[in-house]
Amino acid sequence: MTEKAKTAVAVKEGGNAGRGGSKKRKLRAWYRNWQLYLLALPALAVIAVFCYAPMYGIIIAFKDYNVIQGIGGSPWADPLYKHFVNFVTDPYFWDMLWNTLRLSLCSLLVFPLPIIFALLLNEIRVKSLRTTVQIISYAPYFISLVVAVSMCFTFLEYTQDRIGIINRIIRAFGMEPVKFMESAAWFPWIYVLSGMWQGLGWWSITYVAALTAIDPTLYEAAEIDGASRLRKIWHINIPGLLPIVSITLIMNLGNMLNVGFEKVLLMQTDLNYQSSNIISTYVYEKTLGSVIKQYSYGTAIGLFNNVINLVLLLGANFITKKLGGETII
Amino acid sequence: MFKKILCLCLAAALACGAASLFAGCGGRKVDYDPDNFIADPNSEQIVKEKITINMFTMKASIQGQWEDMYLFQELERRTNIHVEFEEVGLEDVAQMKGLKWEDTENPADAFFLGNQPYEVAQYSQLGALRELSGYDEYTGNTEKTLLELYAPNYSHWMEEYPEIRRVTTQADGKIYVFARVALNAEGGEVATQYINKKWIENLNLADFGDTYVGESGLPETTEQFYNTLKAFKEYDANDNENTSDEVPLIASMNDASLNFLSCAFGFVGTGIEIDSRETVLDDNGNEIPNPNYNKIVWVPSTQEYREYVQYLNRLYTEGLMHDGLFTNNDTNLNSLGIQGRLGSFTSSGAYFVVGQEKDDEYVALPPLVSEHNNTQLAYEYAPRFDPTALIIPKTTPYYREIIRWMDQLYALENESLQYRGEKDVHWREVEGLEPTYDPLRDEYLNRWELIVPEGMDEIAFQATLTYQAGLGNAVFTTVDYDNSGDPYRMKMIEERKTYYPYLKRYLPQLTHTAEELEEISALEDSVNTYMKNNYGRFINGEQDPFNDDVWAEFLKNMEKFRYTDIEKKYAVAYNRAFPDAPCANELA
Numbered sequence: 054m055t056e057k058a059k060t061a062v063a064v065k066e067g068g069n070a071g072r073g074g075s076k077k078r079k080l081r082a083w084y085r086n087w088q089l090y091l092l093a094l095p096a097l098a099v100i101a102v103f104c105y106a107p108m109y110g111i112i113i114a115f116k117d118y119n120v121i122q123g124i125g126g127s128p129w130a131d132p133l134y135k136h137f138v139n140f141v142t143d144p145y146f147w148d149m150l151w152n153t154l155r156l157s158l159c160s161l162l163v164f165p166l167p168i169i170f171a172l173l174l175n176e177i178r179v180k181s182l183r184t185t186v187q188i189i190s191y192a193p194y195f196i197s198l199v200v201a202v203s204m205c206f207t208f209l210e211y212t213q214d215r216i217g218i219i220n221r222i223i224r225a226f227g228m229e230p231v232k233f234m235e236s237a238a239w240f241p242w243i244y245v246l247s248g249m250w251q252g253l254g255w256w257s258i259t260y261v262a263a264l265t266a267i268d269p270t271l272y273e274a275a276e277i278d279g280a281s282r283l284r285k286i287w288h289i290n291i292p293g294l295l296p297i298v299s300i301t302l303i304m305n306l307g308n309m310l311n312v313g314f315e316k317v318l319l320m321q322t323d324l325n326y327q328s329s330n331i332i333s334t335y336v337y338e339k340t341l342g343s344v345i346k347q348y349s350y351g352t353a354i355g356l357f358n359n360v361i362n363l364v365l366l367l368g369a370n371f372i373t374k375k376l377g378g379e380t381i382i
Numbered sequence: 383m384f385k386k387i388l389c390l391c392l393a394a395a396l397a398c399g400a401a402s403l404f405a406g407c408g409g410r411k412v413d414y415d416p417d418n419f420i421a422d423p424n425s426e427q428i429v430k431e432k433i434t435i436n437m438f439t440m441k442a443s444i445q446g447q448w449e450d451m452y453l454f455q456e457l458e459r460r461t462n463i464h465v466e467f468e469e470v471g472l473e474d475v476a477q478m479k480g481l482k483w484e485d486t487e488n489p490a491d492a493f494f495l496g497n498q499p500y501e502v503a504q505y506s507q508l509g510a511l512r513e514l515s516g517y518d519e520y521t522g523n524t525e526k527t528l529l530e531l532y533a534p535n536y537s538h539w540m541e542e543y544p545e546i547r548r549v550t551t552q553a554d555g556k557i558y559v560f561a562r563v564a565l566n567a568e569g570g571e572v573a574t575q576y577i578n579k580k581w582i583e584n585l586n587l588a589d590f591g592d593t594y595v596g597e598s599g600l601p602e603t604t605e606q607f608y609n610t611l612k613a614f615k616e617y618d619a620n621d622n623e624n625t626s627d628e629v630p631l632i633a634s635m636n637d638a639s640l641n642f643l644s645c646a647f648g649f650v651g652t653g654i655e656i657d658s659r660e661t662v663l664d665d666n667g668n669e670i671p672n673p674n675y676n677k678i679v680w681v682p683s684t685q686e687y688r689e690y691v692q693y694l695n696r697l698y699t700e701g702l703m704h705d706g707l708f709t710n711n712d713t714n715l716n717s718l719g720i721q722g723r724l725g726s727f728t729s730s731g732a733y734f735v736v737g738q739e740k741d742d743e744y745v746a747l748p749p750l751v752s753e754h755n756n757t758q759l760a761y762e763y764a765p766r767f768d769p770t771a772l773i774i775p776k777t778t779p780y781y782r783e784i785i786r787w788m789d790q791l792y793a794l795e796n797e798s799l800q801y802r803g804e805k806d807v808h809w810r811e812v813e814g815l816e817p818t819y820d821p822l823r824d825e826y827l828n829r830w831e832l833i834v835p836e837g838m839d840e841i842a843f844q845a846t847l848t849y850q851a852g853l854g855n856a857v858f859t860t861v862d863y864d865n866s867g868d869p870y871r872m873k874m875i876e877e878r879k880t881y882y883p884y885l886k887r888y889l890p891q892l893t894h895t896a897e898e899l900e901e902i903s904a905l906e907d908s909v910n911t912y913m914k915n916n917y918g919r920f921i922n923g924e925q926d927p928f929n930d931d932v933w934a935e936f937l938k939n940m941e942k943f944r945y946t947d948i949e950k951k952y953a954v955a956y957n958r959a960f961p962d963a964p965c966a967n968e969l970a
Binding site: 145 | 500705911922
């Protein structure tokens, strides 16, 4: 568009090109799309009511909360950051932090597995076979956590009169069976790999969807150029997946310290406690599991957790931005 | 046009949603009429015009609505008070109770069952609870307390058993909570350690002097128990021509077998405890006065604890204890039991584990003694007087009504209602079995059974009658209601009595201020975590409990967690509760 034409459009739309004009234009744009805004309103309301309003409760991290006086009436902690200091000076603080980080890092290490799985799935040409593989891989996702954990215990069992399937396989290969659930060293891997067994198929769905969205003409062009299957995966599929991969990676980094306590708690035994004592199970023990419910302390730990998560998320986002990839903000 | 109508519909739906968010915010208005209350304790009726009271409580998963239970319907008929229960599942109680206290729109008039000592201490300190030892504000009568005026039954038991008053009196000298009272034997809640008598006979272990068994024909010391388990393992104890299928002892980290074994060394648990043994044995086996008598100790710091974990270590590493100690569950236990492979295990009744067929092979093993401990001890699960039954928030105007209503549950004639409903309607006596003597009522009680409707199981039926089913003891118990005609059950109850003379709890019930409890809890949590980190590893040999350096390191680290401060704090509370017989701890 030439300069002349641009001016003509401006004159036509706004009459006089002053500040009031732009305001009017904005209003008109609002008015024109009011149905869309209306549609977005319920979602915004849900976020406001269920995500923002409860944040008010965070102030109990700075108070000595008790249920009688309530959030507003409970006295302020002395000093305000008392609960944070208590947490950081807790003799188990570094152990817990390391255990939590280790679980997250192990989870990150297996992060590429669903991507590889999606790529492999994409290569299966027989449709019925592909559907069968997909259904089988999704199925464990629908097993409830408690059942899944007890299945883990059964699969990995090794006592004098019972031996689980995994240990049977290990023994079949002539190796010594392992008491997996009683080993602090094995705990992070059992946690992560059992999660992978449950979620592999499910997590690969996004990647499979992204792969189907890739323009088929790219494949045709590659074929004409004489590209092999591996070449096509390398030059078309993987670049096609990268945006979604970077977004999920950022999101995962943002959840680094948010290891869910339920599964860890269910998998905890007296012998793997050394590596299964993580921040979130500690919060559970302090707030709900303990005789004395230390709500303020638990909230302070939760807040501490989330601040670190936010920093990690923003950091990862910043790095991806610098590398020129997709970002969330 | 269609688009516009759609939009309007959406907008209307939104508005309705928003409106419903604020719905239900109407406050409950109470017009309290003091004259509606009938103060005469002889009258069953408590109010003239029917009133509704809101009570927060916890419920077991097998229970339905409490309002539909026979007990509460009957109480409503008698008292004219309708109680609206807000029942919360056991797992959510802590959280929901907190929310209920914050609920100013529809507050609870009382909190029934499961009121933890810390809650009572904290809420009473904040002035949120009605003082039961206070006075009636409506009449201005300051001669008699609320309990004396409106809870004659409960007051009677308080007179008879001063311990009730002691455990319910808070640090400020006032009473805010009703206690759960169990006058039957010792509460009856104990797990039995079973041993296979038939295996002992099969192997003729009695023929070897006192190596395996004592005069009773059963192991009496930890060494005899060890030797017996060893014999079970090495020989074909179950007589099936297979010497390797026997499991001498099975336990899991959370079950009472470990308590049974720790008792043999002088303490019923592995936390804070008072040393109640007057004498101990020196290295030569001579009886000497216990230097720690009446002292409150952190058990893992004691020599007795070391001997105990050394013993467990021996049992575990030599394969005498099932190696699923850290992962075992009931399914494993039962499947081994049914196969006839178990030498010794813990359970409330052997037939639950091994089935009725093999039930008579097993007998209760009385508490053991060990090299340095000559006192037999057994762990008592529930205290006889538990200050948790009911608290009343200060905000309710109905406190007199609630106290009178609650007092009904402490009446001797209403006790049976709390367990089995009405005679000949819900239960009947069983003829031809030996009755049991009830010293409290001075009469013989016949055995009985529930009249269970067809297609319903016993416990589910009981859950339609009373709140007790699924929750353990009722608020008030004087006799053992586990008194049916079932012979296996009867054997089980008899076996339990083996332990009654030796029962001990860690400490007597003590009351603390909220601040004291907070400090204790913070300290105990940390040192417990450390304990938990090491306990299992001592047992399975990852850490060697026989190595003096390892042990010294363990003790040193526990010291860093200030276990001595925990001992002191408990000692202070103990001396406050028993000023005439203080503990032996030095508090200077």
